[in-house]
Amino acid sequence: xNLDRYKKIDEKDIEYLKSVLGQDRVLSGDEISExxxxxxxxxxxxxPEVLVEVLTTEEVSKVVKYAYENNxxxxxxxxxxxxxxxxxxxxxxxMINMCKMNKILEVDEENLTLTVEPGVLLxxxxxxxxEYDLFYPPDPGEKSATIAGNINTNAGGMRAVKYGVTxxxxxxxxxxxxxxxxxxxxxxxxxxxxxxxxxxxxxxSEGTLAIVTKAILxxxxxxxxxxxxxxxFPNLSLAxxxxxxxxxxxxxxxxxxxxERDVILxxxxxxxxxxxxxTADAYLLLTFDGNSTEEIEKDYEGxxxxxxxxxxxxxxxxxxxxxxxAIWSARGAFLEAIKASTTEMDECxxxxxxxxxxxxxxxxxxxxxxxxxxxxNFGHAGDGNLHVYILKDKMTEEEWNKKLSQVxxxxxxxxxxxxxxxxxxxxxxxxxxxxxxxxxxxxTSILMKNIKQAFDPKNxxxxxxxx
Amino acid sequence: xNLDRYKKIDEKDIEYLKSVLGQDRVLSGDEISExxxxxxxxxxxxxPEVLVEVLTTEEVSKVVKYAYENNxxxxxxxxxxxxxxxxxxxxxxxMINMCKMNKILEVDEENLTLTVEPGVLLxxxxxxxxEYDLFYPPDPGEKSATIAGNINTNAGGMRAVKYGVTxxxxxxxxxxxxxxxxxxxxxxxxxxxxxxxxxxxxxxSEGTLAIVTKAILxxxxxxxxxxxxxxxFPNLSLAxxxxxxxxxxxxxxxxxxxxERDVILxxxxxxxxxxxxxTADAYLLLTFDGNSTEEIEKDYEGxxxxxxxxxxxxxxxxxxxxxxxAIWSARGAFLEAIKASTTEMDECxxxxxxxxxxxxxxxxxxxxxxxxxxxxNFGHAGDGNLHVYILKDKMTEEEWNKKLSQVxxxxxxxxxxxxxxxxxxxxxxxxxxxxxxxxxxxxTSILMKNIKQAFDPKNxxxxxxxx
Numbered sequence: 001x002n003l004d005r006y007k008k009i010d011e012k013d014i015e016y017l018k019s020v021l022g023q024d025r026v027l028s029g030d031e032i033s034e035x036x037x038x039x040x041x042x043x044x045x046x047x048p049e050v051l052v053e054v055l056t057t058e059e060v061s062k063v064v065k066y067a068y069e070n071n072x073x074x075x076x077x078x079x080x081x082x083x084x085x086x087x088x089x090x091x092x093x094x095m096i097n098m099c100k101m102n103k104i105l106e107v108d109e110e111n112l113t114l115t116v117e118p119g120v121l122l123x124x125x126x127x128x129x130x131e132y133d134l135f136y137p138p139d140p141g142e143k144s145a146t147i148a149g150n151i152n153t154n155a156g157g158m159r160a161v162k163y164g165v166t167x168x169x170x171x172x173x174x175x176x177x178x179x180x181x182x183x184x185x186x187x188x189x190x191x192x193x194x195x196x197x198x199x200x201x202x203x204x205s206e207g208t209l210a211i212v213t214k215a216i217l218x219x220x221x222x223x224x225x226x227x228x229x230x231x232x233f234p235n236l237s238l239a240x241x242x243x244x245x246x247x248x249x250x251x252x253x254x255x256x257x258x259x260e261r262d263v264i265l266x267x268x269x270x271x272x273x274x275x276x277x278x279t280a281d282a283y284l285l286l287t288f289d290g291n292s293t294e295e296i297e298k299d300y301e302g303x304x305x306x307x308x309x310x311x312x313x314x315x316x317x318x319x320x321x322x323x324x325x326a327i328w329s330a331r332g333a334f335l336e337a338i339k340a341s342t343t344e345m346d347e348c349x350x351x352x353x354x355x356x357x358x359x360x361x362x363x364x365x366x367x368x369x370x371x372x373x374x375x376x377n378f379g380h381a382g383d384g385n386l387h388v389y390i391l392k393d394k395m396t397e398e399e400w401n402k403k404l405s406q407v408x409x410x411x412x413x414x415x416x417x418x419x420x421x422x423x424x425x426x427x428x429x430x431x432x433x434x435x436x437x438x439x440x441x442x443x444t445s446i447l448m449k450n451i452k453q454a455f456d457p458k459n460x461x462x463x464x465x466x467x
Numbered sequence: 468x469n470l471d472r473y474k475k476i477d478e479k480d481i482e483y484l485k486s487v488l489g490q491d492r493v494l495s496g497d498e499i500s501e502x503x504x505x506x507x508x509x510x511x512x513x514x515p516e517v518l519v520e521v522l523t524t525e526e527v528s529k530v531v532k533y534a535y536e537n538n539x540x541x542x543x544x545x546x547x548x549x550x551x552x553x554x555x556x557x558x559x560x561x562m563i564n565m566c567k568m569n570k571i572l573e574v575d576e577e578n579l580t581l582t583v584e585p586g587v588l589l590x591x592x593x594x595x596x597x598e599y600d601l602f603y604p605p606d607p608g609e610k611s612a613t614i615a616g617n618i619n620t621n622a623g624g625m626r627a628v629k630y631g632v633t634x635x636x637x638x639x640x641x642x643x644x645x646x647x648x649x650x651x652x653x654x655x656x657x658x659x660x661x662x663x664x665x666x667x668x669x670x671x672s673e674g675t676l677a678i679v680t681k682a683i684l685x686x687x688x689x690x691x692x693x694x695x696x697x698x699x700f701p702n703l704s705l706a707x708x709x710x711x712x713x714x715x716x717x718x719x720x721x722x723x724x725x726x727e728r729d730v731i732l733x734x735x736x737x738x739x740x741x742x743x744x745x746t747a748d749a750y751l752l753l754t755f756d757g758n759s760t761e762e763i764e765k766d767y768e769g770x771x772x773x774x775x776x777x778x779x780x781x782x783x784x785x786x787x788x789x790x791x792x793a794i795w796s797a798r799g800a801f802l803e804a805i806k807a808s809t810t811e812m813d814e815c816x817x818x819x820x821x822x823x824x825x826x827x828x829x830x831x832x833x834x835x836x837x838x839x840x841x842x843x844n845f846g847h848a849g850d851g852n853l854h855v856y857i858l859k860d861k862m863t864e865e866e867w868n869k870k871l872s873q874v875x876x877x878x879x880x881x882x883x884x885x886x887x888x889x890x891x892x893x894x895x896x897x898x899x900x901x902x903x904x905x906x907x908x909x910x911t912s913i914l915m916k917n918i919k920q921a922f923d924p925k926n927x928x929x930x931x932x933x934x
Contacts (some may be wrong), residue, residue: 110711110822133717156658165658167667168635181910188820190850191623191632191891193671195903195933196915200634200667204660221717244577250600250688295762353655355577383657424658436662443648448663450921455914466662 006091006460007071009049017052017094020062025053036095039082040142043346043431046088048075048095055100057174057182057213064211065180067094067460074178075462076211078119078146082153083347084429086206090464098148101213104128111188113171114217118148125217135222137163139255140425141332148212153427154204158255158287158331161382163220165425167203174214175202178456188216201451206427207462209455223289226254227296228318230327231307232280236260236377237358239282242310243381244355246286249306251299256382257285257331258357263338263378267330270337275330276323280313284381285327334378335387342374344392346404346431350415351424354384363414364388371403385424412438428466436467473558473927474538476516484519484561487529492520503562506549507609510813510898513555515542515562522567524641524649524680531678532647534561534927541645542929543678545586545613549620550814551896553673557931565615568680571595578655580638581684585615592684602689604630606722607892608799615679620894621671625722625754625798628849630687632892634670641681642669645923655683668918673894674929676922690756693721694763695785697794698774699747703727703844704825706749709777710848711822713753716773718766723849724752724798725824730805730845734797737804742797743790747780751848752794801845802854809841809858813871813898817882818891821851830881831855838870852891879905895933903934 009028017026028050038045054060067074073093080087089095102119107129114129114136123143125136140150140157149155151173156165172186175198185199186192202210233239236258243256260282264275277283286303290296304315318324339345352360361377368375373395379387390407392400412422412435421439422428428436437445448467452459476495484493495517505512521527534541540560547554556562569586574596581596581603590610592603607617607624616622618640623632639653642665652666653659669677700706703725710723727749731742744750753770757763771782785791806812819827828844835842840862846854857874859867879889879902888906889895895903904912915934919926 108820108822109715111820112714154658154660154664156660160658164635167664168631177910177914183908183911183914185911187886187888189818189852189886189888189891190821191621191627191818191847191852192888193621193623193892193894194889195895195907195911196668196676196918197621197634197671198911198914198918200670201663201918203667204664209663221719247579248576252688291762291765295758298758351656351658353575353578354657355575380658385656385658419654419656421654421656421659422661424656425660427660428662440662441650443644444650444652444662444665447644447650447665447922451663451665451668451918454917454921 006073006093009072009093013070013072014050016066017050017063021052021054021059027051035080036077037088039080039085039087041083041347044085044088044090046090046092048089049092051095051097053097053100057176060096060176060211060213061180061182063094063096064176064178068179068458071458071460073460073463076207078149079121079144081142081145081149082429083426084431086427086429086462086465088430090430096211099146107132107134108188112219113188114219116147116215116217118146118212118215120147121145122147122150129219130222133222134219136169136217136219138166138169141335143332147215151203151212151215152206153425156383156385156425158257158380160380161256162252162254167200169218170199170203170215171218172216173199173202173212175210176213177210178458178461186216204427206429206466208452208466209461224291225293225296226287226289227300228324228327229286229300229304230276230316230318231284231286232277232313233282233284233311234280234313236282236361238311239284240358240361240381242284242307243357245306245310246303247354249302251303253303253382254287254289255380257379258381259283259285259331259334259378263334263376264330266337266341267333270340271330271333276316276326285331338376338389338391342391342393344400345389347426348388348408348411349385349424349426350411350420350422351383351385352415352418352420354382356418356420357381357384357386359418360386360414364411367407367410371407373403373407384420408435430465433467473540473560475559476539476561480537480539481517483533484517484530488519488521488526494518502547503544504555506547506552506554508550508814511552511555511557513557513559515556516559518562518564520564520567524643527563527643527678527680528647528649530561530563531643531645535646535925538925538927540927540930543674545616546588546611548609548612548616549896550893551898553894553896553929553932555897557897563678565613574599574601575655579686580655581686583614583682583684585613585679585682587614588612589614589617596686597689600689601686603636603684603686605633605636608802610799614682618670618679618682619672619674620892623850623852623892625724625847627847628723629719629721634667636685637666637670637682638685639683640666640669640679642677643680644677645925645928653683671894673896673933675919675933676928691758692760692763693754693756694767695791695794696753696767696771697743697783697785698751698753699744699780700749700751700778701747701780703749703828705778706751707825707828707848709751709774710824712773712777713770714821716769718769720770720849721754721756722847724846725848726750726752726798726801726845730801730843731797733804733808734800737807738797738800743783743793752798805843805856805858809860811859811867812856814893815855815857815875815878816852816891816893817878817887817889818850818852819882819885819887821849823885823887824848824851824853826885827853827881831878834874834877838874840870840874851887875902897932900934
């Protein structure tokens with residue numbers, strides 16, 4: 001890609017942006033915090049030439065229109081909690097900080113929708129709709145992500161087993177196109193077969209096709225009861241091989257997470273508090289929800305029999321808020337805890353058919369030995385989406401880059417062999433482009449490039465990402 | 468659009484197609500049944516120049532590749548049950564009859580998926596998965612549609628209130644692109660954030676972006692119990708205004724259909740059998756499903772109280788297979804029954820927010836008076852998707868065309884005003900293109916055209932449809 005083909009920001013550009021947004025919401029040079037040069041995993045970093053803060057759709061539109069006319073890259077950014085460099089301005093340009101467009105605009109109890117601005121945080125949505133006895137099911141681990149970030153990665157989270165992913169809960173979007181034009185797609189409607197579904201394509205497009213400036217989300221009535229089961233197993237293979245048997249029994253838990261002792265110990269240390277049990281090598285964490293205790297009990301009793309038959313060591317029931325919080329706060333801290341245990345790390349979040357999860361994890365054990373590198377796994381056993389972390393520890397930079405590349409090549413090849421996908425929910429961004437291309441091949445790759453061009457003929461919106 | 472820019476079929480083309488498919492599966496001229504010139508509603512008709520029957524993906528690929536190289540239109544066709552002319556070969560060319568690619572390939576009980584060829588009928592899927600205690604929720608009225616037809620319209624059906632639409636149940640697709648190349652998108656995975664979701668865009672694209680040659684569908688465990696409530700009301704407005712109140716009570720029935728006395732009488736006559744009750748002016752038909760009688764009872768008792776408070780005249784419970792079948796077979800015959808009651812008709816299946824359904828229906832009453840034309844309504848009160856039929860009766864052709872156009876203009880404008888969409892599930896095809904363009908405006912319209920071009924640079928796949 002020709003880096004020189006974009007216009008560099010100059011004083012005139014900054015003046016224009018200040019005329020639109022005011023003096024205080026346009027930062028350049030040293031005024032920009034280093035935080036904006038990278039995301040959560042930071043494998044790649046680059047400072048934007050200018051950082052602007054927007055408050056309205058019209059402001060976004062004006063900034064993008066200017067960038068389009070002047071051939072300047074534009075990168076929308078939320079909380080920066082991504083893991084694949086999707087929000088890093090690798091070609092410089094204008095970064096638009098969307099975080100202050102963070103109002104919850106409307107809850108509609110008759111249509112079961114919530115209308116929000118893009119910078120609303122996932123955790124705020126959960127808390128807000130609870131007051132109405134409503135529920136927004138998508139539940140990615142990182143609760144401080146913005147909703148537009150979730151939409152742009154099509155994040156799935158813990159409850160995808162039962163409830164599906166973010167795309168399934170997006171009814172309508174307001175978008176600023178790379179030309180600066182504003183369009184609305186979808187709405188409060190439940191069904192829509194009115195032309196190509198731009199809404200569904202923008203979901204998961206990692207800020208490369210359009211900027212989300214408003215979203216209408218689908219809500220459901222909040223389940224009245226939920227219960228979690230923490231189930232120790234003598235080893236992880238046994239734990240994970242139980243999952244397809246649970247599914248085959250026609251019970252669909254809300255979530256089925258797996259975790260290893262090592263990761264639990266790291267989380268205990270990171271949080272400074274104890275997990276309910278840490279004596280077994282591996283655990284399944286299952287949640288069931290429903291409208292009555294009896295309804296849930298019937299489901300989990302069946303599952304309890306299955307897991308005990310398959311070799312589970314015990315079953316800990318978490319039915320109080322306190323116990324659930326102890327378990328789920330540890331689960332929520334896994335990523336940070338692993339990160340704190342090493343010098344640097346990188347991630348792989350392949351998604352494989354759920355009856356192939358054990359195959360993949362056993363393969364990561366082999367790779368750990370073969371390449372003499374620490375690899376930590378946790379993730380969503382119920383939906384086949386693994387979060388695998390490769391740790392740098394004391395390796396030199398050179399050794400690390402070489403091993404990481406070798407281990408990734410092996411992992412993504414294995415995922416293909418198991419008919420999995422490169423990313424379940426973290427996206428492709430910058431870091432996984434080469435693996436996506438290997439997976440999908442030339443024909444699909446060219447088709448994706450054509451789609452990008454259909455939205456963004458000048459390739460100014462978050463360039464160098466996805467494809 | 469320049470009709471002359473496509474190559475006309477000649478002997479050489481037919482020879483080539485016969486060399487690929489054999490003598491018997493290539494028909495031309497008088498050998499082609501008139502059925503293939505129109506769909507179920509037949510507002511438009513045109514014969515294909517050649518009709519081919521395919522048995523494999525490779526055959527589809529070869530035919531499409533030839534058409535691409537020679538600039539010949541290609542139109543995929545399933546059962547022909549569409550209502551908007553999407554499968555009519557308006558520019559001639561090669562029609563590909565997909566109906567013999569009709570094998571159910573695999574049920575996977577561990578991943579809860581069903582892999583099917585495109586010509587499998589909706590009714591076959593329901594019956595097949597039942598044997599495994601599994602369930603494919605999408606339930607459009609027309610059970611003899613092919614699954615690829617359902618995917619291409621993103622049909623929703625009766626159960627969308629609780630379970631969502633066809634797109635939500637498509638996990639993976641095998642596609643033949645307009646160039647003849649074969650690609651696979653998605654798979655058995657539950658989550659996928661690996662580049663632009665071609666799968667989600669092809670769903671609902673009405674055979675204009677790619678030809679579906681295989682589909683991996685998501686299944687869920689079959690609910691063990693279901694019950695229907697037939698609820699008479701003194702008038703339709705009262706019936707429909709009750710629906711948002713049901714939703715607001717945090718109970719989500721599987722389906723909420725509305726019907727008027729007139730339509731029920733027409734169905735009785737059409738089927739030659741009695742509906743359980745035909746004394747009231749209007750009815751709601753609600754279904755609840757779940758895993759136990761108690762679970763369902765709790766839901767429907769709450770709803771029963773609401774509807775009686777809101778003025779329902781009675782509640783008929785259908786809990787036996789026989790009673791349910793009597794009601795649902797009538798519901799399934801509404802379209803045919805209305806069709807049989809007039810000389811010709813056309814349809815409108817706007818989808819509006821569900822608390823605006825009553826507004827829209829009352830407006831159709833006004834139009835009925837204003838234009839002195841019979842208009843019949845039925846549809847999905849629970850998801851806001853109306854099926855409105857305008858009847859020609861004894862009008863002259865000229866009068867009919869004029870009135871239809873006037874009535875449609877009013878209806879689609881009203882739908883826009885209520886923030887609805889042109890089509891909930893029937894699609895745009897040929898018949899609704901002008902209304903789609905009015906609805907979405909120039910910017911979105913051009914974007915859709917760009918997307919079409921990204922897939923189909925020569926515009927040979929089902930040209931003249933959608934946009």
